[in-house]
Amino acid sequence: MENNSVDSTECKAAAKHWREQVVDLLYWRDVKSTGVVFGAILLLLLSLTVCSIVSVCSYIGLALLSVTICFRIYKGILQAIQKSDEGHPFKQYLDKEVALSEDMVHKYSDIVLARLNKTMGELRRLFLVEDLVDSIKFAVLMWILTYVGALFNGLTIVILSVVGVFSCPIVYEKHQTQIDHYVGLVNNQVKDVVGKIQAKVPGMKRKAE
Secondary structure, eight states: OHHHHHHHHHHHHHHHHHHHHHHHHHTTSSHHHHHHHHHHHHHHHHHHHHSOHHHHHHHHHHHHHHHHHHHHHHHHHHHHHHTOOOOOTTHHHHTSOOOOOHHHHHHHHHHHHHHHHHHHHHHHHHHTTSSHHHHHHHHHHHHHHHHHHHHSOHHHHHHHHHHHHHHHHHHHHHSHHHHHHHHHHHHHHHHHHHHHHHHHSTTOSOTTO
16 A cells, blocks of 8 residues: 555656656757757658658668667777777666556556546537537637648648747747737637627527526
8 A cells, every 4th residue: 555655656756747847848948958859849740741650750760770770889899999898888778667657557548538538528518519609619610620621731730739839838938918918808809799699699698697
């Protein structure tokens, strides 16, 4: 029982540490690290627009293997010339534990399952028109997405999303006051329009009202 408690605490600490690292990346706390991650993801996605995913994965694997093999041979020759006994150049990485713990897998599996069940319930509610206003909003969103899909393919949307994820947080952090002000104005306008439509169209008022 005590071991399970310790493992759970370690999992929470690891999850918190991971979230902090993600936040640091998105807010460009370490420009070098964020630049490397952002550049690598963007390069991968741009490569997928030119080549198939099989080709991209193969080229990445070949590039990594070329670097590691060449470095391994170089260190072997250097050790032979210097007659040193440093051992394998990647020994410290080979000795590290890379297996996922069962608690960590169960924890994130439960989180994914909970999110999936919640999403399925929400979709059922929207498609079966439990709330007319929410279903109409969802229909409008789907209608807008038809135009988005006509302009961009899925991969382009993913690329734009990645750019947005790495740029929006830092922009919002620097201009939070102005953005909140304009977002508030837009929300008020939308609420006014929705309120007028609900008042004029029968059956569109929420159940709570």
